[in-house]
């Protein structure tokens with residue numbers, strides 16, 4: 001059994017990342033089998049509960065107000081609407097429901113109170129509930145925890161060195177502070193990044209270095225391939241190859257053996273064989289639904305076929321939790 005280490009050096013990570021790809025996959029698959037059931041893949045649904053109009057300038061994001069994209073601004077959804085969507089996601093096999101809001105940070109206002117209601121409602125349905133709402137203070141993280149939040153997503157996106165080329169409206173330290181608040185509140189941490197934004201291999205290694213040297217590894221590490229969107233500064237970026245995704249996934253799997261490694265944005269462009277390669281390299285979580293916030297994602301039917309073809313099954317909710325945050329009751333909708 002491989003040890004869980006928080007003292008990886010950049011050189012060690014680079015040596016893994018740069019190893020011959022079939023060796024890398026073999027090693028990652030071995031680590032994966034020591035810590036996870038390889039037949040199981042977690043299925044998460046992501047819903048954008050507040051879309052567009054964001055004051056930040058993330059170069060990849062069509063929701064930033066300053067870029068001219070096709071994204072239509074939508075104020076925070078009503079609690080009932082969100083709970084109906086969560087119910088449908090559960091019916092179609094999702095065990096984790098993530099709600100995303102295009103905010104710079106959470107403010108202590110009525111919108112946040114509504115989000116807390118959404119969290120409570122989804123939790124009561126027996127799903128793992130996750131949010132991605134921007135920066136959080138300690139007390140906001142605690143409120144979310146008390147409402148039943150299971151996980152919080154806050155991506156590092158890239159290396160500390162390259163961060164300023166992608167986002168200028170906040171710092172890497174702001175990111176790490178929020179991750180610290182989430183961890184302190186006892187919420188499961190979901191944090192990863194995006195490849196294909198013009199970063200170097202060293203930057204990819206740098207991001208994995210930061211994640212794997214956090215005092216505790218994130219429970220979930222999304223690996224995204226950029227989906228270039230017209231109107232954003234990264235609209236002309238070329239597509240990353242599946243081998244680059246495989247290298248990232250396999251390296252993340254080896255250095256953070258217990259984490260769920262999530263094959264996220266960019267999956268829509270992969271065929272079954274490419275997705276299978278990512279699962280072999282240690283990915284064990286995907287997003288379901290036809291939209292990933294605002295970018296396309298494979299449709300449900302295709303995912304059902306994918307699971308059948310590969311003979312894999314969706315992972316049950318709360319598998320790693322000692323006990324769920326509340327006793328479940330079915331909410332009539």
Ligand code: SF4
Pocket residue numbers: 054055056057058061062063064101102103104134
């Ligand atoms: S990634 Fe998030 S914070 Fe950045 S512009 Fe998009 S919605 Fe705003």
